[in-house]
Amino acid sequence: MMGAGDDDALDLSVELGSLRLRNPIIAASGCYNRGAEFGRIMDVAAYGAVTLKSVTREPRLGNEMPRLLSTPGGLLNAIGLQGPGIAYFLEHEAPKLAAVPSAVIASVAGFSVAEFAEVASRMDGIPGIVAIELDVSCPNVDAEGACFAEDPASTAAVVEAVKARVTKVPVIAKLTPNVSDIKPVARAAEAAGADALSLINSLRGMSVDVDRARPWLANRSGGLTGPAIRPVGVYHVWEAATAVKIPIIGMGGIETGRDALEYLMAGATAISIGTANFRDPLAPLHVGETIAAELRKRSFTRVRSLTGMANPGFAGARA
């Protein structure tokens, strides 16, 4: 098996703010832990970076069962941010990050601006964490439960508060597709100091159990992910790429190398794979090989040359 970075003639490295990754392929938050589980059957180093599950201030037990439903081309989930909370994370999980064979991006979730700022600042400078992603798709308890990322001002407030306290690593704002126009949110995040954007998070969805005449998920609604949502993701990345100069990590339904190329050409600098790991744990290897083949086919030497290629309105820096 040839890893994505093994081809000497090609430069697969990308830059997200001050962060340089050896290849543009990232494991998405909530789908991969630290990689140890999938490491039992494959080489996690195929990923340029691994994004950890979002961490909140307090421990959270998450939602009731069932939390999942396999749907056509996708997966509906309502995990409810189950996790140990920041104190346990720092004490028990952070020390294990040195063993991860890829760069590690931490993820923070919160229910208030203050929570985001506190948790993110406690992660700043922790050895092994190269960037902090903000899962701003959570409900804001200070604004009657409205989702931060659906509102430009709330998104900006979170990013600004975090940037004021996180000084050592780049901050990535992860946006929701549950908006009719992503450009104002993307611009607000950029203006507030975000070093990069991640999009998309899961698409809100629901399934009804017809036999029992009630919602299938215990949480009623959930987030749809997987190839079913890919066109939505590509669209939002395309739109955001016309609105901001900062790099974009594109995701949503990436399963194959061609899917990744769609995102890169629409304007993404890097891409993430989440749900596809649940079918093909070797997806990052296949994606890397296809990207390399595409570069050779086009006589490009750097993956950065693909970014925004298909998008005439691309506002970022052309390689």
Next chain:
Amino acid sequence: MVSTPLLEAAELISRERVAPGFWCLGFRSPEIARRARPAHYVAIDLPGTFSVRLPLGIWTARDDTFTLLFREWGERTTRLACIADHEPLSIIGPLGNEFSLPDTGKRAVIVAGGIGVVPFWLLVRELLAAKVRTTVVLGARSKHMLVGVDELRALGADVKICTDDGSAGTRATALDLARELAPPDVFYGCGPPPLLRALSEHANAAGIPCQISMEETFGCSMGTCWGCVVPIRRGSPQAVGYPHASDEKREYDFARVCVDGTVFWSREILWNR
């Protein structure tokens, strides 16, 4: 013990419709067959449109082949039933922990509901080899949903059958039948949650150790998505504990069925948390 899984291409070598809507498929995969222990399962990638891997228990394993016994539940199991002959499928396995065995000379009673029979071929083979006196009580809604009986009897197991409608064996539930037997040293259970819950309560009340193989909807099958959890007594070795959680009165933690299970002791499972 947690398994050491492999990602393998396994070739479909046999297919049998064992009852309406029930299939037994054989695969050649020497390493998965060799590593399979009682209660292990595999996660199967189905060709075609995307879906997450389908988890299915390993039914039999001999030499370089293993079989799966499953019902057509929905999309993926229906697709699996009509996979082309000799098609190589990408399979991850074996996955999950395993049943533990009692000492030689002890008595075991296995309680299975319907397709919940799956983990018990491997277990019965082990128990009989370890000279544990074993009775299997197998219940189903009706005769045509009773599968696996012949294969278990072929191992030499004492198999008692029952159906809800009396169309085969006694008209009773598997637990009713199991209660009539002399109390064993250990119970094993797999099947629909109401049966497992009733079995757990019976075993716990009688002070008999009982191991349950649980089921939930799976996403990753590898322990990364947190979609498959069950409430477990707080502090149980299988629970993923959050020691300084603020709600100190909470009695439960969660465990992931896919990697911390699928087998749990009945005393640890908090059915009505």
